[in-house]
Amino acid sequence: xxxxxxxxxxxxxxxxxxxxxxxxxxxxxxxxxxxxxxxxxxxxxxxxxxxxxxxxxxxxxxxxxxxxxxxxxxxxxxxxxxxxxxxxxxxxxxxxxxxxxxxxx
Amino acid sequence: xxxxxxxxxxxxxxxxxxxxxxxxxxxxxxxxxxxxxxxxxxxxxxxxxxxxxxxxxxxxxxxxxxxxxxxxxxxxxxxxxxxxxxxxxxxxxxxxxxxxxxxxxxxxxxxxxxxxxxxxxxxxxxxxxxxxxxxxxxxxxxxxxxxxxxxxxxxxxxxxxxxxxxxxxxxxxxxxxxxxxxxxxxxxxxxxxxxxxxxxxxxxxxxxxxxxxxxxxxxxxxxxxxxxxxxxxxxxxxxxxxxxxxxxxxxxxxxxxxxxxxxxxxxxxxxxxxxxxxxxxxxxxxxxxxxxxxxxxxxxxxxxxxxxxxxxxxxxxxxxxxxxxxxxxxxxxxxxxxxxxxxxxxxxxxxxxxxxxxxxxxxxxxxxxxxxxxxxxxxxxxxxxxxxxxxxxxxxxxxxxxxxxxxxxxxxxxxxxxxxxxxxxxxxxxxxxxxxxxxxxxxxxxxxxxxxxxxxxxxxxxxxxxxxxxxxxxxxxxxxxxxxxxxxxxxxxxxxxxxxxxxxxxxxxxxxxxxxxxxxxxxxxxxxxxxxxxxxxxxxxxxxxxxxxxxxxxxxxxxxxxxxxxxxxxxxxxxxxxxxxxxxxxxxxxxxxxxxxxxxxxxxxxxxxxxxxxxxxxxxxxxxxxxxxxxxxxxxxxx
Numbered sequence: 001x002x003x004x005x006x007x008x009x010x011x012x013x014x015x016x017x018x019x020x021x022x023x024x025x026x027x028x029x030x031x032x033x034x035x036x037x038x039x040x041x042x043x044x045x046x047x048x049x050x051x052x053x054x055x056x057x058x059x060x061x062x063x064x065x066x067x068x069x070x071x072x073x074x075x076x077x078x079x080x081x082x083x084x085x086x087x088x089x090x091x092x093x094x095x096x097x098x099x100x101x102x103x104x105x
Numbered sequence: 106x107x108x109x110x111x112x113x114x115x116x117x118x119x120x121x122x123x124x125x126x127x128x129x130x131x132x133x134x135x136x137x138x139x140x141x142x143x144x145x146x147x148x149x150x151x152x153x154x155x156x157x158x159x160x161x162x163x164x165x166x167x168x169x170x171x172x173x174x175x176x177x178x179x180x181x182x183x184x185x186x187x188x189x190x191x192x193x194x195x196x197x198x199x200x201x202x203x204x205x206x207x208x209x210x211x212x213x214x215x216x217x218x219x220x221x222x223x224x225x226x227x228x229x230x231x232x233x234x235x236x237x238x239x240x241x242x243x244x245x246x247x248x249x250x251x252x253x254x255x256x257x258x259x260x261x262x263x264x265x266x267x268x269x270x271x272x273x274x275x276x277x278x279x280x281x282x283x284x285x286x287x288x289x290x291x292x293x294x295x296x297x298x299x300x301x302x303x304x305x306x307x308x309x310x311x312x313x314x315x316x317x318x319x320x321x322x323x324x325x326x327x328x329x330x331x332x333x334x335x336x337x338x339x340x341x342x343x344x345x346x347x348x349x350x351x352x353x354x355x356x357x358x359x360x361x362x363x364x365x366x367x368x369x370x371x372x373x374x375x376x377x378x379x380x381x382x383x384x385x386x387x388x389x390x391x392x393x394x395x396x397x398x399x400x401x402x403x404x405x406x407x408x409x410x411x412x413x414x415x416x417x418x419x420x421x422x423x424x425x426x427x428x429x430x431x432x433x434x435x436x437x438x439x440x441x442x443x444x445x446x447x448x449x450x451x452x453x454x455x456x457x458x459x460x461x462x463x464x465x466x467x468x469x470x471x472x473x474x475x476x477x478x479x480x481x482x483x484x485x486x487x488x489x490x491x492x493x494x495x496x497x498x499x500x501x502x503x504x505x506x507x508x509x510x511x512x513x514x515x516x517x518x519x520x521x522x523x524x525x526x527x528x529x530x531x532x533x534x535x536x537x538x539x540x541x542x543x544x545x546x547x548x549x550x551x552x553x554x555x556x557x558x559x560x561x562x563x564x565x566x567x568x569x570x571x572x573x574x575x576x577x578x579x580x581x582x583x584x585x586x587x588x589x590x591x592x593x594x595x596x597x598x599x600x601x602x603x604x605x606x607x608x609x610x611x612x613x614x615x616x617x618x619x620x621x622x623x624x625x626x627x628x629x630x631x632x633x634x635x636x637x638x639x640x641x642x643x644x645x646x647x648x649x650x651x652x653x654x655x656x657x658x659x660x661x662x663x664x665x666x667x668x669x670x671x672x673x674x675x676x677x678x679x680x681x682x683x684x685x686x687x688x689x690x691x692x693x694x695x696x697x698x699x700x701x702x703x704x705x706x707x708x709x710x711x712x713x714x715x716x717x718x719x720x721x722x723x724x725x726x727x728x729x730x731x732x733x734x735x736x737x738x739x740x741x742x743x744x
Contacts, residue, residue: 022729025722025725026722026725026726026729027722097720097721097722098720098722100719100721101718101719101720102719103719104717104718104719104720105714105715105717
């Protein structure tokens with residue numbers, strides 16, 4: 001298997017993707033962008049799953065199943081999140097996250 | 106069931122009337138409450154008379170000894186084994202005698218009140234309270250055990266409180282009702298502790314067990330001492346403290362004169378004839394224990410009674426409020442009864458003091474209720490309590506005048522009226538046992554005659570005062586009870602009391618002791634004569650005498666400043682030395698600690714509440730920073 005890409009390549013990519021997601025989540029003000037950042041984090045995890053599955057237990061399939069599962073859940077979650085965002089827009093006339101701060105002291 | 110099964114109606118009827126009038130009284134015309142209350146009390150009175158006749162002349166006596174009959178006794182609260190509190194009915198000579206007294210006076214007062222309270226805004230309230238009082242007093246009298254008696258004892262205290270404070274718009278009435286309640290409650294605290302001590306050692310509350318001279322478990326308490334005095338004496342002295350509070354013995358007498366703020370029929374019923382003799386009744390109930398196991402306390406009772414009777418009689422001379430004169434006279438007469446119990450012996454003819462006490466209780470209830478109701482009739486006519494607003498009333502109020510005169514003669518001990526016989530027996534008992542107490546009582550007999558006739562002459566003789574309208578005789582509904590009670594005051598003395606009541610429940614055979622009766626009648630007549638000279642016509646001698654005695658007169662007029670002493674002790678010493686420092690400690694130290702804790706929490710939360718900003722991304726940043734921190738820490742420590 002010497003011609004294959006080593007595992008840590010995948011891990012570096014997924015780590016970069018994850019922290020890009022984290023940074024986006026914290027920095028961006030637009031709710032849609034924040035949702036996209038969340039998707040980035042989820043997908044970085046998916047890469048990890050697939051990569052570990054391939055390198056550690058090549059004869060098993062759990063990592064793949066989990067990945068598919070997460071993709072499906074992420075789709076549902078995106079639908080819910082967008083519904084929430086639409087409602088927030090109706091109430092606050094904005095989808096800037098720093099305008100949505102009613103739940104404070 | 107037995108022949109006395111109907112007696113349960115005696116306390117129950119007034120209770121039902123209390124509930125009925127109290128709950129529905131406002132729906133009818135006021136007079137309806139009055140009439141149904143009176144009718145039910147009339148039934149109770151008839152039942153009481155039936156009980157008395159059946160008991161004394163029927164089934165009560167077996168082999169020349171009066172039996173204790175208990176028609177009902179239900180366990181109300183079971184502790185263990187035989188240690189329980191029951192609710193029941195006990196019939197023996199003194200309880201049956203008290204039944205007659207309480208129901209008769211209560212019935213008379215009910216009739217009288219229909220006239221006296223006419224047009225008063227709280228007419229139904231008044232009658233519901235009267236029924237409550239009758240219920241409690243009858244329950245107290247019929248109690249089979251000391252705890253039942255205590256429960257009803259508190260109930261009469263409450264009804265007394267309610268009735269003294271009946272005119273609740275008047276601050277003085279409110280203050281008087283509070284005073285009466287606090288003083289008697291303070292005394293009842295002693296009573297309760299006494300009951301607890303007694304029942305702790307004997308394991309029973311039952312009168313039948315406690316006062317059986319052969320088998321009383323009190324015998325097992327002898328030899329146990331506390332602070333050098335036997336525990337029996339402690340228990341009995343505390344129980345007597347309860348009795349002294351209710352019966353207004355010195356130094357717990359201060360509430361009774363103030364209690365005259367209540368309506369006059371209430372004074373007649375509660376504060377002259379029935380409730381205030383509950384203390385005497387209690388001591389009589391426990392007489393066996395006092396006599397055999399706490400003779401020192403019995404002697405103390407005698408001295409307290411003697412002192413109170415002299416003390417109150419002296420104060421009565423100087424008072425101008427006619428109800429207060431009668432209140433002090435009540436104190437004095439109850440002192441007589443206590444004294445008689447204090448000097449009584451046990452068995453055969455030695456029990457004369459005990460008998461005399463109950464006899465005097467009976468006759469006193471009649472003539473003192475009559476005096477109060479007569480005073481009420483006078484107050485009703487002239488709208489004043491003070492004798493300097495009265496004079497010459499005999500022309501306007503003939504019935505009140507005659508009945509009042511009868512009662513005054515009775516209390517003065519004029520021969521062949523009831524007071525003469527009962528007072529004579531007390532003097533005989535005192536003469537045989539304690540010459541000092543005899544001397545006091547002999548003197549008090551004269552003082553009593555004097556101050557009662559001072560009252561009588563001032564009110565009914567002398568010249569007319571300036572009245573707002575011409576005084577008129579009270580309506581029949583008020584004068585009929587006066588006449589009935591006058592009948593009682595004259596003839597109650599002819600009841601064969603010695604054959605009915607004695608400490609060992611066997612009839613005694615007594616006759617008048619003329620060697621004591623004649624001097625006591627003479628001193629009574631001397632008192633009357635003195636009052637005649639001083640007060641029959643207006644003359645300057647009383648005022649001159651008052652100024653001649655100067656300080657002494659003022660001291661007596663202010664009731665020996667006992668109230669002021671109490672106020673000094675409570676306000677100056679208790680409040681300033683104890684209550685205020687304790688209150689300061691509570692406000693500043695205890696509350697301060699709590700407030701300080703609350704203050705610290707509030708200020709610090711105010712400072713940090715900005716952390717909850719509602720900004721989602723802030724939270725996320727902190728959360729991630731924390732997670733990263735944990736990871737770094739984990740890496741650092743796991744290496």
